[in-house]
Amino acid sequence: xxxxxxxxxxxxxxxxxxxxxxxxxxxxxxxxxxxxxxxxxxxxxxxxxxxxxxxxxxxxxxxxxxxxxxxxxxxxxxxxxxxxxxxxxxxxxxxxxxxxxxxxxxxxxxxxxxxxxxxxxxxxxxxxxxxxxxxxxxxxxxxxxxxxxxxxxxxxxxxxxxxxxxxxxxxxxxxxxxxxxxxxxxxxxxxxxxxxxxxxxxxxxxxxxxxxxxxxxxxxxxxxxxxxxxxxxxxxxxxxxxxxxxxxxxx
Amino acid sequence: xxxxxxxxxxxxxxxxxxxxxxxxxxxxxxxxxxxxxxxxxxxxxxxxxxxxxxxxxxxxxxxxxxxxxxxxxxxxxxxxxxxxxxxxxxxxxxxxxxxxxxxxxxxxxxxxxxxxxxxxxxxxxxxxxxxxxxxxxxxxxxxxxxxxxxxxxxxxxxxxxxxxxxxxxxxxxxxxxxxxxxxxxxxxxxxxxxxxxxxxxxxxxxxxxxxxxxxxxxxxxxxxxxxxxxxxxxxxxxxxxxxxxxxxxxxxxxxxxxxxxxxxxxxxxxxxxxxxxxxxxxxxxxxxxxxxxxxxxxxxxxxxxxxxxxxxx
Numbered sequence: 001x002x003x004x005x006x007x008x009x010x011x012x013x014x015x016x017x018x019x020x021x022x023x024x025x026x027x028x029x030x031x032x033x034x035x036x037x038x039x040x041x042x043x044x045x046x047x048x049x050x051x052x053x054x055x056x057x058x059x060x061x062x063x064x065x066x067x068x069x070x071x072x073x074x075x076x077x078x079x080x081x082x083x084x085x086x087x088x089x090x091x092x093x094x095x096x097x098x099x100x101x102x103x104x105x106x107x108x109x110x111x112x113x114x115x116x117x118x119x120x121x122x123x124x125x126x127x128x129x130x131x132x133x134x135x136x137x138x139x140x141x142x143x144x145x146x147x148x149x150x151x152x153x154x155x156x157x158x159x160x161x162x163x164x165x166x167x168x169x170x171x172x173x174x175x176x177x178x179x180x181x182x183x184x185x186x187x188x189x190x191x192x193x194x195x196x197x198x199x200x201x202x203x204x205x206x207x208x209x210x211x212x213x214x215x216x217x218x219x220x221x222x223x224x225x226x227x228x229x230x231x232x233x234x235x236x237x238x239x240x241x242x243x244x245x246x247x248x249x250x251x
Numbered sequence: 252x253x254x255x256x257x258x259x260x261x262x263x264x265x266x267x268x269x270x271x272x273x274x275x276x277x278x279x280x281x282x283x284x285x286x287x288x289x290x291x292x293x294x295x296x297x298x299x300x301x302x303x304x305x306x307x308x309x310x311x312x313x314x315x316x317x318x319x320x321x322x323x324x325x326x327x328x329x330x331x332x333x334x335x336x337x338x339x340x341x342x343x344x345x346x347x348x349x350x351x352x353x354x355x356x357x358x359x360x361x362x363x364x365x366x367x368x369x370x371x372x373x374x375x376x377x378x379x380x381x382x383x384x385x386x387x388x389x390x391x392x393x394x395x396x397x398x399x400x401x402x403x404x405x406x407x408x409x410x411x412x413x414x415x416x417x418x419x420x421x422x423x424x425x426x427x428x429x430x431x432x433x434x435x436x437x438x439x440x441x442x443x444x445x446x447x448x449x450x451x452x453x454x455x456x457x458x459x460x461x462x463x464x465x466x467x468x469x470x471x472x473x474x475x476x477x478x479x480x481x482x483x484x485x486x487x488x489x490x491x492x493x494x495x496x497x498x499x500x501x502x503x504x505x506x507x508x509x510x511x512x513x514x515x516x517x518x519x520x521x522x523x524x525x526x527x528x529x530x531x532x533x534x535x536x537x538x539x540x541x542x543x544x545x546x547x548x549x550x551x552x553x554x555x556x557x558x559x560x561x562x563x564x
Contacts, residue, residue: 006359013352014345082343085310086400089337090360092309092326250311 003091003100011074011104020073021112024066028116028154029123032059036124040131053136053143054214056124057150063116064157064206067109068178071161074105076171084251094246102162102239109158113151121147142215142224149212149224153231156209157182160235166242182206205234259321260286260407260439262307266316269302269463276302278463279316284441286407289434291454291471292443299463300443301339304412308337320408332361336401337410341393341417346386350377350396353385358403371399376425390417398429408439415449427453451475459549466549483518485525486510486534493530497521510534 011017035058043050078084091097121138128135136143160181165174186207189200201207202221209231211217212224222230262284269277277299284290294300305311307318309325320328320335328334344353354368372378375395380388385396394414401409411430415423430453434440444450450457450471457474459467467474484507487493494504494511502515513521518537525532 002359002362006356009352009356009359010345010348013348013356016347077345077347081345082340083345085339085343086357088310089308089335089339090332090357092328092331251305 003096004104006090007100007104010101011108014077016073016077017070020066020070021108024063024070024112025116025119027066028059028063029119030059031062032056032116032120033123033127035059035061036120037127037131040128040133043131043133049216049218050134051214051216052125052128052134053121053146054216056121056128056136057117057146057213059116059120060150060153060210060213063113063150063154064182065179067112067154067158068161068182069175070112071105071109071158071163072165072171072174072178074101075162075165076169076174079165079169080171088251095243098166098243098246102159105162106155106159109155110151113154113158114148115151116154117147117150120150136215140215145224146213146215149228152228153209153212156231156235157206160238163235163238163242167238167245203230205231262318262320262408262410262439262441263322264303264307264316264318267303267306267313267318268315269299269306269311270314276463277306277313280460280463280465281316282458282465282468284439284458285456286439287434287437288455289430289440289442289453290456290458291450292441292458292460293447293450293454294443294445294460294466296445298445298460300445300460301412302463303460304337304339304410304441304443307410308335308339310339330361330404332357332363332404332406334404334406335408335410336404336406338394338397338401338414339410339412341390341397344385344393344396347384349382349384350388350399351381353396354400354403357400361404363403367403371402374402375399391419391422394418394422394426398426407437408441409433410441412443413445414442415444415446423449461549482538483513483516483521484510484534484536484538485513485521485532487525487530487532489530492528493525496524496528496530500524512538 036052036056039055078087087097088094091100125135125137138144138147161174161178164177165171168174168177186200186204189197189204191197192200198220208222208227211222211227214224217223221227264280264282267277267280268275280299280303292300292303302311306313307320307325317324325331325335348356350372351365351368354371355365358364358368369378369381372381375398377392377395377399380392385393388396394417398411398414401411414430415426418426430440430442434455442453444453454471457467457469457471458465469477485493486509490511497504497511497513497516500516500520502513505512516524518535522532522535
């Protein structure tokens with residue numbers, strides 16, 4: 001409890017944290033709304049697999065990077081400034097230090113993620129409805145799960161950012177890796193032979209994890225929770241790697 | 252002041268060794284830092300002082316040997332902040348936080364609150380800048396902030412790495428008095444410095460290291476007596492006659508400027524002998540080989556090493 005209180009003091013004591021958090025929400029919601037109005041305009045009755053919920057939650061495309069950066073900064077800030085030294089002196093059991101930091105950040109990221117999810121959904125559906133295109137309402141089957149799932153997905157991405165920063169200790173390295181994981185690998189995999197590309201679209205952690213924000217589950221993709229489980233497993237691997245390095249390494 | 256029941260508040264190193272790549276930073280150090288006095292940890296830059304302190308705090312793991320505080324490895328201490336207070340690098344602070352916020356985050360790990368933070372800020376004279384961002388602090392203020400952090404848990408053992416670096420003369424005097432005050436309260440105080448003159452004014456006991464090895468572990472007075480090599484400088488009109496008188500006592504004489512440097516007699520002896528012979532003295536002063544000289548002689552080897560390989564602090 002003491003450690004959680006300490007980490008919360010650290011988190012809220014930085015202006016950069018609040019700026020990054022605000023930018024995360026604004027950028028993600030903004031992109032979500034743009035995507036909703038854009039795709040609503042392109043909608044024709046022939047559009048296959050029209051999933052207005054998932055369309056409005058496109059916000060996670062940008063949101064995942066921004067919240068991942070927030071997670072990176074929560075840990076890499078300690079290394080970049082040397083703050084890690086007094087932090088580890090105060091809490092020499094480094095696993096507990098990491099757990100407290102991750103715990104506080106998980107709550108913050110979840111709140112930010114849910115704000116993004118719900119604002120994007122309601123704003124997006126309003127735009128889609130205004131365009132006279134079929135839209136979703138929160139009471140329909142699977143919709144609440146998808147909207148909540150958007151926040152969950154973003155929280156896990158934030159934690160992956162924190163884990164990467166713990167393992168790599170450098171802001172630039174961690175953000176670079178994060179961009180690779182979320183955007184580059186998927187972009188490159190589309191250029192691969194079709195069978196490989198399909199496999200990547202199904203099982204690559206962020207691709208699989210995204211399924212939780214979709215109401216429709218077309219043939220050939222994982223179910224929402226199965227996909228999300230793959231993302232969580234990936235996050236756990238990153239977390240364990242960070243924890244192990246933090247424990248064995250000289251500070 | 253908190254203390255672990257029954258355990259003496261010492262820092263004990265046994266065969267402590269740390270290797271970074273192929274560089275041996277700390278080489279088989281064995282020492283005990285005792286409570287109730289300021290122990291000066293003296294050595295040139297790159298001698299291994301900071302590394303040793305990092306090993307004490309568990310920041311780095313020793314390659315061989317052990318070091319304990321109050322009988323335990325630092326990471327095994329149940330209440331680290333209440334046992335050891337340390338300032339290694341005043342700049343190792345997130346510049347974006349206010350002084351209060353920084354200290355509060357540290358205090359909370361030990362279950363302490365804002366009240367204690369305000370107390371220590373008062374103790375180090377930073378109460379009026381408590382709400383300022385640490386990034387705007389001068390080095391002197393950052394040092395004080397670091398000392399405040401070390402005091403949070405009112406620990407029986409304190410460790411400061413070059414605490415007077417970057418301080419103005421007033422700040423230096425403040426730190427000096429403060430360290431001695433902490434020791435007078437019965438605490439164990441280990442202070443590192445590369446300045447012999449600083450240690451002469453602050454420390455009661457010395458651990459001298461060079462090239463990662465322990466060169467001396469001794470009281471500062473013994474250290475001076477052993478290495479200080481006292482001499483007396485005397486000047487007189489009838490210098491040749493004075494020299495004959497002094498030589499009769501078996502004293503060793505050498506020319507120094509236009510006077511005589513006398514070894515083997517005290518200034519009082521020289522004065523009495525001169526008076527007995529009716530020789531008027533123009534100058535009579537006790538000369539000590541400076542501590543810096545002694546230090547350089549002892550660690551000269553290590554200093555060369557530092558320059559040659561560009562080893563940092």
